[in-house]
Amino acid sequence: MARRGETIELAVLGLLHEGPLHGYELRKRLNLILGWGRLLSYGSLYPTLKKMLRERLITEVDSVPAPVTGRPRIVYRVTDAGTAEFHRLMAEVGPNAWEDDAFGIRFNFFSSTNLETRLRVLEGRRTRLEERLARVRGDLEGEQKRPVRSDHYAIELRRQRVEAVEREVRWLSDLIQAERDRQDERGTAPQTS
Amino acid sequence: MARRGETIELAVLGLLHEGPLHGYELRKRLNLILGWGRLLSYGSLYPTLKKMLRERLITEVDSVPAPVTGRPRIVYRVTDAGTAEFHRLMAEVGPNAWEDDAFGIRFNFFSSTNLETRLRVLEGRRTRLEERLARVRGDLEGEQKRPVRSDHYAIELRRQRVEAVEREVRWLSDLIQAERDRQDERGTAPQTS
DNA sequence: GTTAGCATGTAAGGAGTTACATGATTTT
DNA sequence: AAAATCATGTAACTCCTTACATGCTAAC
Numbered sequence: 438m439a440r441r442g443e444t445i446e447l448a449v450l451g452l453l454h455e456g457p458l459h460g461y462e463l464r465k466r467l468n469l470i471l472g473w474g475r476l477l478s479y480g481s482l483y484p485t486l487k488k489m490l491r492e493r494l495i496t497e498v499d500s501v502p503a504p505v506t507g508r509p510r511i512v513y514r515v516t517d518a519g520t521a522e523f524h525r526l527m528a529e530v531g532p533n534a535w536e537d538d539a540f541g542i543r544f545n546f547f548s549s550t551n552l553e554t555r556l557r558v559l560e561g562r563r564t565r566l567e568e569r570l571a572r573v574r575g576d577l578e579g580e581q582k583r584p585v586r587s588d589h590y591a592i593e594l595r596r597q598r599v600e601a602v603e604r605e606v607r608w609l610s611d612l613i614q615a616e617r618d619r620q621d622e623r624g625t626a627p628q629t630s
Numbered sequence: 631m632a633r634r635g636e637t638i639e640l641a642v643l644g645l646l647h648e649g650p651l652h653g654y655e656l657r658k659r660l661n662l663i664l665g666w667g668r669l670l671s672y673g674s675l676y677p678t679l680k681k682m683l684r685e686r687l688i689t690e691v692d693s694v695p696a697p698v699t700g701r702p703r704i705v706y707r708v709t710d711a712g713t714a715e716f717h718r719l720m721a722e723v724g725p726n727a728w729e730d731d732a733f734g735i736r737f738n739f740f741s742s743t744n745l746e747t748r749l750r751v752l753e754g755r756r757t758r759l760e761e762r763l764a765r766v767r768g769d770l771e772g773e774q775k776r777p778v779r780s781d782h783y784a785i786e787l788r789r790q791r792v793e794a795v796e797r798e799v800r801w802l803s804d805l806i807q808a809e810r811d812r813q814d815e816r817g818t819a820p821q822t823s
Numbered sequence: 824g825t826t827a828g829c830a831t832g833t834a835a836g837g838a839g840t841t842a843c844a845t846g847a848t849t850t851t
Numbered sequence: 852a853a854a855a856t857c858a859t860g861t862a863a864c865t866c867c868t869t870a871c872a873t874g875c876t877a878a879c
Binding site for chain 1: 860
Binding site: 652653654672673676677680701702703704 | 832
């Protein structure tokens with residue numbers, strides 16, 4: 438369950454959920470969401486689209502002839518099966534769902550989900566980050582016993598990283614609180630975009 | 631030039647540069663440096679060590695029999711060729727050297743480098759991050775022209791990420807300033823660990 | 824007595840990149 | 852006249868993970 442390749446598939450489904458797009462444009466938007474370092478290549482995107490076509494998650498829209506280049510651009514839209522898969526993946530709680538990319542993609546499409554799912558994703562991410570912090574702090578204690586060689590730069594690197602994670606935890610806590618406030622305002626909300 | 635697998639090789643060389651270690655212990659230290667999400671598997675580490683052995687970058691130290699487990703642990707140390715390779719990689723300015731992992735590893739072993747190299751790495755990373763920020767800001771302007779659908783969550787995600795990158799840029803700037811101050815104090819410094 | 828940690832390794836497979844192939848149009 | 856952008860696609864390769872195989876000791 439929860440293959441790794443699902444993260445890109447989820448992003449494609451999410452983007453097409455907002456309207457039909459062709460491959461080239463999809464890649465640009467994808468890179469905006471994945472942002473930071475990762476630049477998805479065509480050699481990865483086009484085969485993924487082909488695969489999703491085969492699985493009937495998306496279909497070709499009656500192709501607009503050709504605007505700029507000689508070759509026609511192929512416009513895709515989600516099928517009903519694709520929409521179902523999108524919602525399934527958004528709500529899924531697999532162990533991969535909290536990694537940086539997977540979390541970022543889910544967060545990006547939060548508007549298309551309900552409050553319950555959002556809370557689950559946000560809290561899951563926070564728990565994951567707190568586990569990491571606990572692990573690092575455990576390591577630090579272990580090192581205090583037998584002084585491993587306290588390297589100035591190595592320590593500074595860890596300090597900066599711990600701070601960044603702590604900051605994200607606070608950010609998540611604020612968001613979780615904001616979602617809970619909404620939850621209180623309306624007992625049952627019509628939240629599905 | 632600058633294959634991707636060199637990042638782990640560099641980390642191994644850096645750790646062994648501080649003293650001989652066996653595979654199991656190497657993995658633990660590696661995960662401390664790579665930290666955050668990435669957990670290097672044995673299926674990746676042991677073949678890498680074998681490969682580095684073949685390339686004569688490391689050698690087996692006269693194996694300590696066996697402390698806890700039945701099987702002997704194999705202790706490695708760097709060769710002269712390995713040390714040379716370590717310094718070569720640390721100073722290298724290839725396009726991969728500024729990615730998160732590659733930068734983190736180089737930073738972690740800064741104590742084993744000279745001031746010139748440290749400045750090159752820090753400034754390179756900062757330039758890379760500033761390019762990213764410029765790209766994102768360009769995208770934002772492009773979107774203001776034809777309003778793409780301003781999604782609350784998507785905007786919040788980008789805001790948070792931009793802030794994190796801006797924070798790292800400030801961190802880098804402080805470090806660069808600190809290194810420059812040292813540079814001024816001593817015209818020619820004996821900085822090589 | 825069962826779980827966690829120590830310790831090394833192999834085989835199969837997944838997810839992605841790089842390099843290649845092709846070619847028109849717009850900007851510099 | 853060159854470079855960038857538009858637009859799609861394939862083949863080879865790389866790096867890494869997962870799952871498997873093996874077995875001992877310490878802690879709970």
